[in-house]
Amino acid sequence: MKKNRKRLGVPAVIGAVAGFYLLSFLFWPLPDAAESGCRATTTPITDVQGRTGVTPMDGERVLIRGVVSGDFTGEEELGGFFVQQEGVGASDSGEASSGLFVYAPGMEVSPGERLLLDGEAGEYYGMTQISDVRLRARCGRGEEVAPVTVKLPLTERERHRLQGMKLRLEPPLAVTGLYELGRYGVVAVADERLYTPTQVHRPGTKARQQAAENQQRLLRIDDGSKRRDPALPGWVSDVFGAGQSLRVGDQLAAVEGILDYRYEHWRLQPLEPPSVRTANARPEPLVRPPENRIRVASFNLQNYFNGDGHGGGFPTERGASEPEAFERQHLRLVNAIAALAADVIGVIEVENDGYGRDSALAELTGGLEGDWDYARPERQRLGSDAIAVGMLYRAERVQPLGQAHTLLNGPFAHYNRPPLAQRFRHLGTGATFWVVVNHFKSKRCGGAVDANRAQDDGQGCWNPLRVKAANRLVEWVEVLAADHGDDRVLLLGDFNAYAREDPMVHLREAGFRNVLSGHRPLPASGYIYRAESGTLDYILATGALKDSIQRAGVFPINADEPPLLYYDRENRHDVPTSIIQDGDPWRSSDHDPTWVDIDLGAPDGN
Template sequence: MQQESTQHRWRQRGKAWLPVAAGSLAGVYFALAAWLNPLEVAADAPCGEPGVLLSALQGEVSPRTGDWVTVEAVVSADFTHEDGFGGFFLQQPAAEVAPDKTRSRGLFVYAPETQVVVGERLRLRGQVGQHHGMTQLSRIQIEGRCGEHGALTPVPVSLPLTEAQRHRLQGMVITLEPPITVTGNYSLGRFGTLKLADERLYIPTQLALPGQAAQRLAAANRERMLILDNGSRRQFPDPVPYPPEGLTAERTVRTGDQLEALTGVLDYRYDNWRLQPLSTPLFNTANPRPQAPPAPEAGQLRLAAFNVENYFNGNQGFPTPRGAISPRELARQEAKLSAVLRGLQAAAVGLVEVANDGYGADSSIASLAAMAGEDWAWATPETPRTGSDEITNGLIYDRRQLVALGPAFSPEHRAFMGGNRPPLGQWLRHRHSGVTVLVVVNHWKSKRCGNATGEQQDQNDGQACWNPLRLAAAEALIQWLGTLPEAAHSPVLLLGDLNAYAREEPLQRLAAAGFTNLLAEQQPPPHSYVFMGQSGTLDYALGNPPLLALLEQVQLWGINGDEPPLLDYRLGGKTREQRQQLFSDSPWRSSDHDPIWVDIRPN
């Protein structure tokens, strides 16, 4: 290892002589760091003597785990601050070691009580270990503060990065080059992090058939994704680190937004690869908030669907089984839902995740109808409740435009007696044209595994858990509609949250039965939900041939899936100031799903 050529002045602290680069302001900090940590500095300060290369300690698992080693390298990043990671990163400059593109030249040093300065050269001794998959040194003793090296040259990289490539760069300063796209913001509120990729990532089965094709796409997505961290282990940060100007109800970071080139340390922490930025990220609004749907044209009929994310109106007291847990939260939730229901400008809206509390004047479905407008009513079956779950499906409609023909109805089938909620069907007649449409609102079993057993477990084909149960719902729905003679020649519109992505088996089965996914041909691929940094459609409008003959347009209103959950109505996990700054009575993050609307022109 080469001795620094920089000339040094020497100051004594106890029995240790400390080098200070002449004429360097950083040198003053080096001396101060040593003064504050006298017990960590050995008296002889043997800078420049042979030591172990950092690359010799690196690998997917360090070959020197448990060993005590002496290293000398440059401080590349300091995270010893309050709420930091309790340590700092070292890196050996490329000019000082033989070229080796197979191992990293960086390393994390766990030393929570040690003060260091970025750019300082340190010689230290410590024990090699693994911490949650990351190689690190701990239990250190600083043997020498060896002067100022200055800034390290970042390694330019771009996504995708293979696992092997990431290991070669672990702990090193890199510059992530564009294109850089925000592909997930779910953890922005709790951990202050964003998921990045070279472009928006999609759930594999949104684009590929289940099985090997989906598995290949999942592997590619892993190589394309990287977490943008913030150098802190603090949860529920205030202020939220991104955007740097401050997150508010009006100023957001949406999935699909982009970043300029970004310099930081490539880190592996909490079971994920992360970039700890060393400069302020610069965001570009590449996916601005969309405008509200335009009003339907004269003669058009608009039908819509919306997952209201567990709306309970509090008619049985608080906390409710799901949704808002207090009157204050309920008021905030209702303000947002009202903005959506009115903003859709639809004649009927199929609703998912509504409290299954009946159909009376004080029911949750009645409250949703009132939010939509004073002329709105709700579909009412002959039974007091639909299904046995805490939530159910519902439908509200504008009586000025539509007439409900008879009561709402649902099939009695074992496929809808557990997990899948019973579909809710309602015949509606358009007052202007006299055309009758059958609208069926659906909500199938989610992909959460829970108590899944046997074939209902995840088969590693991309469809997650409970796929056979969702497929059974598709089969039962088709059989049931086949028992309705009028449905064969009338427009039928299937709406709702199917909890299956576009290329999965339940959607294939519906297509084979003649029900077309009305979003299928849209480009770029549509999405109504973002999960684990990947986008896809769970919410659908599907039509039979008579419905397709009337179809004019179909769109998702991207008000929720792309927005950070922190902007929702909830009060938990927010400071008093954030509860004000992050909330508005607007449609943004009114739910976790985007609504879908369909315009038809009845003849």
């Protein structure tokens, strides 16, 4: 007898199949949408970056996949993060970078995370990025992004090839500029201290070549923030907290970070705090010279204005904004002058308010310990500018011979400040000598026309006017020397020209010798502008004084210090007060004093 076989109807078959797939879904789930998306075809980051420094996909929407190499999405940070293409290093990507900035304020990411991102490619002030970003998928942890090891200098082409990538910047790394530290949290570094091109080369082709080389050697260490006037980066605060100051010339160990470009400059956004080694410690006060020697110094005071001389009259035209600020400035300068241990000091950028008891010169000398006085010309003011030059001297060491002289015509009628010349007798030896204080026109271009405009040779604006001042000064000094039968002359002051520029060449060819020559290593530094060091302030000797120079130097108490230490407390941020005592000489000005010791022979009676 045959068994009866039950036939399954169509509904039963459908139900069985559905049941099978339900069990399959429960026990062997299908890939979800995110995992499926992570395997999507994407545009390589190297293609987004391109090989020309500008993305070839500007304005296009792209789908990219990358590993987060640096997260800067926090409040007041950069508003985004960096990703890097997996498995592609500098040697694999050819001429294109494998890193990219993702502008995505508020998006939560973590370093090492692999992301699938959809965004619009473009350039933001020179930085390739994607914006209007949509997070398509989080794809787990990616391969660790290994840093590319580099050293300065780096050419512009090399920097574009590394833009947005994780780097390890190897030493040597010298701090070469601190101007942006207080304002933006930025420290400028290079393979060594950078010098203004015309400090080391004659203006023209070589200076332009040096300027280009300096840019290849320069990089900014940023703080990962877009905030102005931020708290100091933690690694800088640690230096100050240890009772030291971060100074130009200090050294950094290797730094890891992301190579970034913004605000018209290349910068490294650190991923770990840099480590600092003090290599340019603050100097000790100078030792006073022996009795038969005299020390002469030049010091730009950076706008010393004392109001009405009675505690009022603030804010001043160019100096302190309030009495408390002036008191801090005054104490700093008094202590700086004391540390110089000089006998005669030519001062620059002092208020041009005459020579009476309420004048700036009177207040400054009144604060100095000892018998100090100041030179007085026949006129009540030197020219019409708000600032003037002046001359301080220790009356127990030197005696002025007659009134001071000045020159108000020719190139000194306008722009160049009138010079001040005073003849002295050294009380210890009876020897006589001249000191002539100067302040030539600055390089700022306001009002400059024709030949006085910048000529792209490195000398800035007003160079012809400074040359005229140098030539007229030589003529005038020669007349003074001949009239008094005394050619022992020191020219000093702020000549607003670097060492190899035309005015200094003209003075050297006229027989005036830079006292630093042969007495300290050159190039010298006493002023820093845009992370480049140089000298604007000089002491130049002629006549018998050229052979009487014993010692000379720059007293590095100001230019190498961070400008945020200036007496204006608004720029102090979170710097410990132990670093910025008001009585300290540090950053009392933006110029370093220059000094020279002259041997005037045996004392009288020997």
